[in-house]
Amino acid sequence: MFMQAGEVGNSAINDGKQQQHLLSMTGLCAWYRTETDAVISNLHLEIGPNQIIGLVGLNGAGKSTLIHVLSGIHRHYSLERLKWRNEDASLTSLAFKRNRYTVFSEDESFEYFTFEEYVRHVFRSYGREVRHDTLDELVEGFNFQKYRNAFLGQLSMGSRRKAYLITGFALRPELLLLDEPVNGLDFESTEFLYRLMNEYRSYGTILFSSHVLESLCLTSDSIIILEAGSIRHTFLQGEMDPEHIRGVLNK
Numbered sequence: 001m002f003m004q005a006g007e008v009g010n011s012a013i014n015d016g017k018q019q020q021h022l023l024s025m026t027g028l029c030a031w032y033r034t035e036t037d038a039v040i041s042n043l044h045l046e047i048g049p050n051q052i053i054g055l056v057g058l059n060g061a062g063k064s065t066l067i068h069v070l071s072g073i074h075r076h077y078s079l080e081r082l083k084w085r086n087e088d089a090s091l092t093s094l095a096f097k098r099n100r101y102t103v104f105s106e107d108e109s110f111e112y113f114t115f116e117e118y119v120r121h122v123f124r125s126y127g128r129e130v131r132h133d134t135l136d137e138l139v140e141g142f143n144f145q146k147y148r149n150a151f152l153g154q155l156s157m158g159s160r161r162k163a164y165l166i167t168g169f170a171l172r173p174e175l176l177l178l179d180e181p182v183n184g185l186d187f188e189s190t191e192f193l194y195r196l197m198n199e200y201r202s203y204g205t206i207l208f209s210s211h212v213l214e215s216l217c218l219t220s221d222s223i224i225i226l227e228a229g230s231i232r233h234t235f236l237q238g239e240m241d242p243e244h245i246r247g248v249l250n251k
């Protein structure tokens, strides 16, 4: 069952037309210290295929935690039910693992890998062949040519972000999770990223967090407002006015 536009509750997302879910999860709780101190509580999420979904919320609302849970790297959580492509699954199911990739807001992993080595490693891990023409286009679009053989650990924050973004967009998973992807990107790369996101509907779904309401509205098919670990509101197409969203956020 899908929520209607504007309905308030702890559930989201679909345009009401498609009855197929890429992902649905019910009763998600997540915490850091103790279960009674949950930072995400009883969250229900439904994500359709081929959608761009924005995640917005004030600092500390739980956006990164939700993305970490969906990425399978947050250990402290409980979940009533998760379905991946309408089949019962878990966060560690192979089918789900091999069809999601995350660009984290902070990532210092693989610091002794060059970008080229990292891409090869990721594609091998996912059992995919690198499409060199696609990779080259992404490298050029992000103006990343001169960093191809630099160690990831030696790159600036923005360039390292580009390395993971290029990898994610080249991999084209069914679910691409991006935590504050525009952070640290220069103007041209930000424009290029929005173009890529808009084109991604042909390949899969993007769930991304951002604080930039204007571009969230231009890019997303739906926007979820997260507040204190719960979904406060979901905006669907036609209702995405930055001022309106700002008003709901500040209430």
Ligand SMILES: Nc1ncnc2c1ncn2[C@@H]1O[C@H](COP(=O)(O)OP(=O)(O)OP(=O)(O)O)[C@@H](O)[C@H]1O
Pocket: 032, 033, 039, 057, 058, 059, 060, 061, 062, 063, 064, 065, 066
């Ligand atoms: N490593 C941690 N240990 C303990 N508590 C944490 C940790 N990381 C986050 N939290 C807490 O979890 C809650 C949600 O944080 P989270 O980082 O998910 O929010 P966010 O919406 O991504 O915020 P921001 O917009 O500032 O990035 C906050 O109360 C935060 O203090």
